[in-house]
Amino acid sequence: MRLYTAEINNKEEILVAFYDDGCAYIMSKLAKLSSELDFVDMNDLIEKMAAEKEAILKAVAKNVDSLSGAEVKLDEVKLLAPIVRPRQDVICLGINYRDHQAEASRFSKESFDVKKDDAIYFGKRVNRATAPGEAIPSYEGYVDSLDYESELGVIIGKAAKNVSVENALDYVFGYTIVNDVSARNVQRRHQQWYLGKSLDGFTPIGPCIVTADGIADVQALDIKSFVNGELRQNSNTRYMITTVAEAIADLSQGMTLLPGTIIATGTPAGVGMGMQPPCWMKKGDVVVCEIEGIGRLENPID
Numbered sequence: 452m453r454l455y456t457a458e459i460n461n462k463e464e465i466l467v468a469f470y471d472d473g474c475a476y477i478m479s480k481l482a483k484l485s486s487e488l489d490f491v492d493m494n495d496l497i498e499k500m501a502a503e504k505e506a507i508l509k510a511v512a513k514n515v516d517s518l519s520g521a522e523v524k525l526d527e528v529k530l531l532a533p534i535v536r537p538r539q540d541v542i543c544l545g546i547n548y549r550d551h552q553a554e555a556s557r558f559s560k561e562s563f564d565v566k567k568d569d570a571i572y573f574g575k576r577v578n579r580a581t582a583p584g585e586a587i588p589s590y591e592g593y594v595d596s597l598d599y600e601s602e603l604g605v606i607i608g609k610a611a612k613n614v615s616v617e618n619a620l621d622y623v624f625g626y627t628i629v630n631d632v633s634a635r636n637v638q639r640r641h642q643q644w645y646l647g648k649s650l651d652g653f654t655p656i657g658p659c660i661v662t663a664d665g666i667a668d669v670q671a672l673d674i675k676s677f678v679n680g681e682l683r684q685n686s687n688t689r690y691m692i693t694t695v696a697e698a699i700a701d702l703s704q705g706m707t708l709l710p711g712t713i714i715a716t717g718t719p720a721g722v723g724m725g726m727q728p729p730c731w732m733k734k735g736d737v738v739v740c741e742i743e744g745i746g747r748l749e750n751p752i753d
């Protein structure tokens with residue numbers, strides 16, 4: 452099952468797609484068949500649906516033919532990020548693919564030369580997630596080294612505290628794609644990553660959330676990025692240093708991960724700072740992040 456957020460008639464609507472046929476149903480119209488499907492937004496849906504989601508939705512889907520006007524074509528609607536306003540900062544993993552560690556360290560030893568087995572976590576402020584197709588601002592005059600990072604995004608579905616690695620994936624609501632856009636000069640100047648990754652417009656998310664049951668093995672997904680059609684990153688989630696389950700277990704040892712928490716699980720090699728010489732995104736470029744089984748997240752730079 453895929454969940455989208457779209458702007459329809461100037462209103463934010465949740466869409467649900469049961470099949471990969473380009474069609475989806477407007478959730479607020481399905482709610483007329485079951486009041487349990489009445490959600491304020493995606494955060495509300497994630498919090499309320501938890502385990503029952505599949506059963507409720509499938510029951511409603513059987514009747515959906517009787518509900519005219521609930522169906523839309525995904526290529527005819529204006530998509531927003533599936534979670535437009537994350538309730539908390541996104542939790543990011545730094546340097547979570549070995550090959551990216553090597554290229555980052557080559558670019559700036561003092562900022563990125565970290566060789567350790569324990570994961571690196573940091574926050575990324577997202578006042579409003581950037582929609583598929585929406586422009587990423589280039590901040591000319593402030594940012595001179597605008598970079599992309601294609602990442603698997605994990606959405607937590609129920610409160611996780613002290614969970615084991617074995618049970619960790621039971622707490623996942625679904626998966627999405629996050630472009631962890633980064634201003635390398637701001638990262639380096641402040642000697643931490645928070646500000647340089649938290650500028651408005653620096654977090655494209657989408658195009659959808661694939662619910663956890665739709666991904667057979669989260670550690671076996673091809674992950675790529677393209678700039679102006681040129682393949683830049685080309686890896687697989689099997690090369691993560693800290694797996695999704697390990698990260699959830701690790702984070703939850705002292706911190707409760709609330710429903711709707713977004714974890715960006717790090718990026719593989721091939722970002723702009725890893726190229727020789729480094730190659731930054733600029734106005735007019737188009738960046739695409741792609742993950743097998745989830746889709747493509749495309750954004751122009753403005």
Ligand code: MG
Nearest residue numbers: 600631717718
């Ligand atoms: Mg990142």
